[in-house]
Amino acid sequence: MSDQTSITAPSVHRVDARHRYEIVVDHERAGLTAYRDREDQRVFFHTEIDDAHAGQGLAAILVEQALTDVRASGRRIVPVCPYVAKFLTKHQEFxxxxxxxxxxxxxxxxxxxGR
Known part of the structure; x- marks a missing residue:
């Protein structure tokens, strides 16, 4: 029997009250992608991954799951955020x-x- 620390897979959650999707790793928020809804569009304007979790591919997981959720909700995507825009150039399925x-x-x- 080995004594290994269990590491949970990253999970993505939509947090409507804060207008964002969050990615959680080991019970800690590791990053987010922020949006505002405009009619039938979800306008993504900012994505960030905490420094402690950089380089693990979490931004791609976060954005892919967020965009998949947008599709399921019947909304459309507007990629103001540079990361989301770049992701979309590589993922034509959206x-x-x-x-x-x-x-x-x-x-x-x-x-x-309020800018």
Whole structure:
């Protein structure tokens, strides 16, 4: 019988009250991708992974599961966040639900975020 510390697989949770998806590793939040909803669109504007968890591929897991959730909800994706935009160039399976970033979207987002 070995005495190994069990490491849990990363899990992604949508936290509607905070307008974000969080990735949790070993019961700790390791990162997030933030959004705001505009009509039938989910506008992603920021993604971050904590330094302690960098380089583990967690951002890709987080964004893929978030976008999969967007698809399941019947919404569309607007990739204002540079990481989400880059992810989408490599994952064409989400192209059918992706809308372009427009000046109107950016103005709306700035108003939502109080910028």
């Amino acid at each position: 192209a059918d639900i992706t809308d372009p970033v427009t000046p109107e979207t950016l103005t709306w987002l700035d108003a939502q975020l």
